[in-house]
Each structure stands twice: as structure tokens, then as C-alpha cells.
Amino acid sequence: MTRALRWALVAVAVLVVAVVAVGAVVLWPVFFPDEPDLRVPGGSTPGSVVAASEYGDLTVPMKLVQAKGASVTYMSTDPDGKPIRVTGTSFVPGGTPPQGGWPVVALAHGTTGIDEACAPSRSPELGGLLTIAQSLVGAGYAVAVPDYQGLGAPGVHPYLDSVTAGRDVLDAIRATRTVFGSVSPRWAGYGSSQGGGAIWAANEESASYAPDLRPLGVVAAAPAADVVGLVDKSLAGTLTSDQAPSLQLFIEAAARSHPDIVRDDYRSARAARLWDTLSSCSGAAAAQRPAAIAALRPGDIMPRSTEATTRLTDLLESYALPKRTASAPMLVLFGDADTFIDPAWTRDAVRRACALGDTIESSEQPGKGHADVDISSALPWLRDRFAGTPAPTNCVR
Structure with missing residues (x-):
């Protein structure tokens, strides 16, 4: 082996060691990150x-x-x-x-x-x-x-x-x-x-x-x-295929918060059969949700009375922005x-x-x-x- 070849091999070895060393420094936090020091003071005030x-x-x-x-x-x-x-x-x-x-x-x-x-x-x-x-x-x-x-x-x-x-x-x-x-x-x-x-x-x-x-x-x-306009569009039968399931989620969430809201005041018999699937986000029902949405027809999700219309409108108006x-x-x-x-x-x-x-x-x-x-x-x-x-x-x- 010539002297030039020996020096070339030494240079390559040094370079490999340097690359490995730099890589170790760079990748160390990837594989061995420091554990965060998290503060948990407790309390009941907002943000605690x-x-x-x-x-x-x-x-x-x-x-x-x-x-x-x-x-x-x-x-x-x-x-x-x-x-x-x-x-x-x-x-x-x-x-x-x-x-x-x-x-x-x-x-x-x-x-x-x-x-x-x-x-x-x-x-x-x-x-x-x-x-x-x-x-x-x-x-x-x-x-x-x-x-x-x-x-x-x-x-x-x-x-x-x-x-x-x-x-x-x-x-x-x-x-x-x-x-x-x-x-x-x-x-x-x-x-x-x-x-x-x-x-x-x-x-x-x-x-x-x-x-x-x-x-x-x-x-x-x-x-x-x-989105108060959803109410008028539901009554007119002009909800888009994206708006109907959004209104359904709103009605379901509102019924959970307000026991006096009756789901059947806002849905057809077909929508009632699809209701649980339309409300889902996980499991087997979630996989069936797109088909349930596709099955909805104009009028399936809408208030069935003047009183139901007023209740839905008032609630959406209470959520609407801007307020201040x-x-x-x-x-x-x-x-x-x-x-x-x-x-x-x-x-x-x-x-x-x-x-x-x-x-x-x-x-x-x-x-x-x-x-x-x-x-x-x-x-x-x-x-x-x-x-x-x-x-x-x-x-x-």
C-alpha cells in the first residue's frame, strides 16, 4: 500500500467518524428527547x-x-x-x-x-x-x-x-x-x-x-x-349536501344541552332512522356516515312547526358573531x-x-x-x- 493510499484511507476514516459524530449530535434529540418539566398546580379558575x-x-x-x-x-x-x-x-x-x-x-x-x-x-x-x-x-x-x-x-x-x-x-x-x-x-x-x-x-x-x-x-x-341562514334554507329545501349534516349535528348537540328540545320536531322519519349514524365520529357508524348523508333529502332536516323554527333561530342567533x-x-x-x-x-x-x-x-x-x-x-x-x-x-x- 502506497503512502498516498494510506493517507487517503485515514482521511476517509476521519471523515466517517466526523459524519457519525455530527449525526449522533443531530439525531440524539430525535431518539432521546428530554422529558418536559410540566407544571400542574391544579385549581378551578379558568385556565387552571x-x-x-x-x-x-x-x-x-x-x-x-x-x-x-x-x-x-x-x-x-x-x-x-x-x-x-x-x-x-x-x-x-x-x-x-x-x-x-x-x-x-x-x-x-x-x-x-x-x-x-x-x-x-x-x-x-x-x-x-x-x-x-x-x-x-x-x-x-x-x-x-x-x-x-x-x-x-x-x-x-x-x-x-x-x-x-x-x-x-x-x-x-x-x-x-x-x-x-x-x-x-x-x-x-x-x-x-x-x-x-x-x-x-x-x-x-x-x-x-x-x-x-x-x-x-x-x-x-x-x-x-x-349560520342563522341555515334555518330559512332548511324550510325552503335549499340546504346543500354539506349544510344538511351540519344542521343535524347542531340539532343533536342542542338537544343534548337543552332537554326541552325534541329531536322529532326537526327531522323526518328517514332522518330519524339515520340519526345515530349522522351523529357519529368513530367506530363502524362513522364509516357509514357518508352513505347516511347521501341518503338525506330536502326537508329531512328542518323545523316541523313555527315554535320549533323560532327555537332553532333564537339559539343560532345567540351563537352568532360579531357580538362586540x-x-x-x-x-x-x-x-x-x-x-x-x-x-x-x-x-x-x-x-x-x-x-x-x-x-x-x-x-x-x-x-x-x-x-x-x-x-x-x-x-x-x-x-x-x-x-x-x-x-x-x-x-x-
Whole structure:
């Protein structure tokens, strides 16, 4: 073996050792992450953490930034103003937090169902929010993902009650701050569909319900802000194939919360036979739900009397937004081809919010429906709010 060959082999060996060493340093947190030090002080006030455990299924990208995750049970407020336990998931980046703590982004999920088993925290994809959460943690934000009441913990889920879900969002932020102890009170939020209404309501409720937090702005995509129009459409037989099952879930959830609501006042005999399947989100019944939805016909889901119509309308109106001036700016993204939430309903909610003095940038996207709204502007918009850049608005005063 020549001297040159020997030196070449030595160089290769050194390079291999270096690569292995670097790889070990990089991959160590992936395979051997530090256990998070979670704080569980207990209590009954809104946002109090009553249970927390390590989130056991962090993605590789989260592990690479040494993120920490926790499954959290915390206190919030039910529609009657009483304390209730709510579950959720929280994340913080690894490393040293900035001065004042990690800024936090709340993620409010869309419709996953109305049963306890429907909680995003019980699904591998966090109700479709895992990729967004992963991106935010990688960008240096703490993340709070509430399940909402009745999802993940005992209780009735008040479906489409945006104010109650908004309080769940605010208390999830409080819980995230408590359980990790390195999270700032400065928060922003993103939500779509049901979550769009929840994050909008959290923005409105923040100043009065959570004065300890500092809202900077929220993005509401295809928000379920005001869906009172479902009643008139049901009576006219013009509900879309997406709206009929949404109204069914609302009626079922309302009947669970209000024993005086009679389900048969809002359904045909055919709908009654399909009812349990339409209400499901797990097990064999959930697999049959698409067929049950396809079997619905105009008039199957609608009030059967004037009294039932009034009751349904009043309840939906009590849930509708806006209710008060928002605490921070909003970006509202929605499509003009949405078959779940009529675009006119969203336009009107934005108009009324602008009249209250809100700072809103509203973008109605041509040809976009409910689930394909372009949200690429959301993260840059949120980043600008944390940077203190004045929020744009296209409200007409």
C-alpha cells in the first residue's frame, strides 16, 4: 500500500467518524428527547391546569428543534358560566425562549364531531392541525390546540357556540403558559370553519374574559361566524349536501344541552332512522356516515312547526358573531363557492364587525370552497402582528 493510499484511507476514516459524530449530535434529540418539566398546580379558575402528561408522539421535525409537547386538562367556562374540564394539546420549541417567553399561537380546529371521542387530541393529526402546529413550533412559537368542551373530556359539546369555544381557546393559552412556564402572554390565533368562529370569538372575548393575555391578531378561514341562514334554507329545501349534516349535528348537540328540545320536531322519519349514524365520529357508524348523508333529502332536516323554527333561530342567533368589538385585528379568508357557509353570511358578519370598529382585512377568494381556501398569507400576517407592524384593513367605514 502506497503512502498516498494510506493517507487517503485515514482521511476517509476521519471523515466517517466526523459524519457519525455530527449525526449522533443531530439525531440524539430525535431518539432521546428530554422529558418536559410540566407544571400542574391544579385549581378551578379558568385556565387552571388540573392534569398534564408528556405528548408521546412528537413528529421528527418537532424533535429536531427539541420541541416539547403536553396533553393537558384545564378548566374553562361552560355556556351557563360554570367551571368545566377541557382537554387540549400544547407545544413549545426547544432551546432558550426569547425575553418575555415564547409567543403563542392558538389553533382552533374545525368540525370533528360532537362526541367525547371526536377530540383532535385523540387523533394522530390533531384534527388536521398537526402540520400547521409543526410549522409554527419550528418558527419559534408556542402552540395551544384546545379540543373544546365535550370533546376529549366528559360533558356536552355546544356545537357552533363560538363564544364558549372562544373561551376554551383563551383558557388553552393560559394552560399552555402554566404547564410550560416559558410562554408569553402575547398571543395570536388561527382557526377554520367551526374554528374560524371560535378564534373570532376568542378575539372578541379576550379583553373581558382574559385580561391577563395580550391578543395581537387572529386569522379566521371560512369562519362559522353566523349560520342563522341555515334555518330559512332548511324550510325552503335549499340546504346543500354539506349544510344538511351540519344542521343535524347542531340539532343533536342542542338537544343534548337543552332537554326541552325534541329531536322529532326537526327531522323526518328517514332522518330519524339515520340519526345515530349522522351523529357519529368513530367506530363502524362513522364509516357509514357518508352513505347516511347521501341518503338525506330536502326537508329531512328542518323545523316541523313555527315554535320549533323560532327555537332553532333564537339559539343560532345567540351563537352568532360579531357580538362586540374585537380586541385585536383580524384577517378573514373565505371562498365565494363555499357550500358549508354561504359567502353572503360571512360578508355580512364582516360588515357588521367593521361597523363595530374592528380592524379587518377580508379576502373573498374566487372559485374557492370551504376546505380549499388559500391560507398561505396567514403565517406572514401573524408574523407581522408579532413584529408590531400595523394591520391592514379594507373595512368601509
